[in-house]
Amino acid sequence: MTEEIIIAGFGGQGVLSMGKILAYSGIMQNKEVSWFPSYGPEMRGGTANVTVILSDTRISSPVLHHYDTAIILNQQSLDKFEKSVKPGGILLYDPNGIVHEPARKDIKIYKIEGTRLAAESGNPKTFNMIVLGAYLKLKPVIELDSIEKGLKKSLPERHHKSIPGNIEAIRVGQENVESILVL
Amino acid sequence: MGDVRLMKGNEVIAEAAIRCGCDGYFGYPITPQSEVLETLAIRRPWEETGMVVLQAESETASINMLYGAASTGKKVMTSSSSPGISLMAEGISYLAGAELPCLIVNVQRGGPGLGTIQPSQADYFQTCKGGGHGDYKLIVLAPASVQEMYDFVELGFELAFKYKNPAIILSDGVIGQMMEKVELGEYKPRWTAEQIQEISGSWACLGKAGRERHISTSLELDPYGMEKNNLRFQAKYREMEAKEVRYEMFDCEDAEYILVAFGSSARICQKTVEIARSKGLKVGLLRPITLFPFPTPIIRELAGTVKGFLSVEMNAGQMVEDVRLAVNGKVPVEHFGRYGGVIHTPEEVFDALKQKLIGE
Incomplete structure (x- = not known):
């Protein structure tokens, strides 16, 4: 199993930390992992993205241009990465702020109302975990148990009290992912 | 399996330095390697192992602090990215000329000039063919993973002391910024004064007390003397070529x-x-x-x-x-x-x- 993922959105949406939790959880399941962020000028002015690879075998290139899954959280990232999804791959996006819907017909497209659900839950910070939940529903590459362990490892201890809320947000995401285009 | 973590290449450079018994780090922030200095500042090794961490006023100052500290036989290092390494070039040549062991880390970015902050490998010539003046060579290690960033800190020091020569880790923005699984090694204590005496006592400036003074310098005004020094350097480089290719x-x-x-x-x-x-x-x-x-x-x-x-x-x-x-x-x-x-x-x-x- 090798899963190549791009997560892209605005700085502050928790793009990099979502990737970090996914990668740490992968380690908990004895997978090989890599996490390569955009660290360029763009992260200072708006968009942020991270490439995460989970694999059962040694990972070659940590830098990719084609992905099994793209998790897209704003219009700029949709414009940039829609074309980078491998044919038959998955595009998961949050419709908040999206004015040009994804147009490809050769990939599976799913929607998660992460921004709305996070706002409704009263805890907007769990936005990225809702999106992560939606992803895990579509690609159950990591077990929830490993995510919990990954959260424990990647969060400083003072934040451990927020773990149950994060796990709940993942469940919300799993339950609310909508299918837009099935091949 | 030991202590396995998910860490950035830059972070493990700092972690490896602390765990391998490094005595001192002198550096100045620059993207994409600033996490080396940041991680050291967060980890506060001066409280744990006594390792000195100093943010110098510039790269020029860092490399000269390294020059001074290296002449005392301590395990010392610096890190920077391409433009910062250019500023250090004079000091690197002096360290090579004075035959001092030390470790330098270059997390390369695009150039020439101030260039960009994105990854590059355009400092190959600078690192392998010179950079500073004179006929000198650095021991150059090129990590391709976060684990190697960790392992090469200790290896770099080992080779630097074996050959009394600066070693450099030539990395780049990809390896520095990416996170991978890394297995951290055991803590090794810093060398004691007795160990330094035993390892480097024949040349290091340790306080002369009853013996001829040791001088750490790259200066030799007699050209025949300087040629002799160069012959010694060249013999050392040939020995590296025979024994250290990886x-x-x-x-x-x-x-x-x-x-x-x-x-x-x-x-x-x-x-x-x-x-x-x-x-x-x-x-x-x-x-x-x-x-x-x-x-x-x-x-x-x-x-x-x-x-x-x-x-x-x-x-x-x-x-x-x-x-x-x-x-x-x-x-x-x-x-x-x-x-x-x-x-x-x-x-x-x-x-x-x-x-x-x-x-x-």
């Missing part, structure tokens, strides 16, 4: 074409080999781990059996010159790479291989 090969046994790449470019090329093999093409990868000493003998040997080499570097063609010297005209040697901070894709490398060597 490299790794992937799928080279039956290869008709070989990619030569180091650091992050080697990771990208591994994917190219996978693509090529899936299409039935016999392609292998040779990854130099030491850039000096360069793995000339194995490339020379492979030149007898393959149809061509493609040197893949994130620069306009630097290491390719060393590959050509090793191959010595036997088979074609071409270069491919994106540069200025652009990272080539495995597919671009594959296309270049077909176009430049296989002929499609």
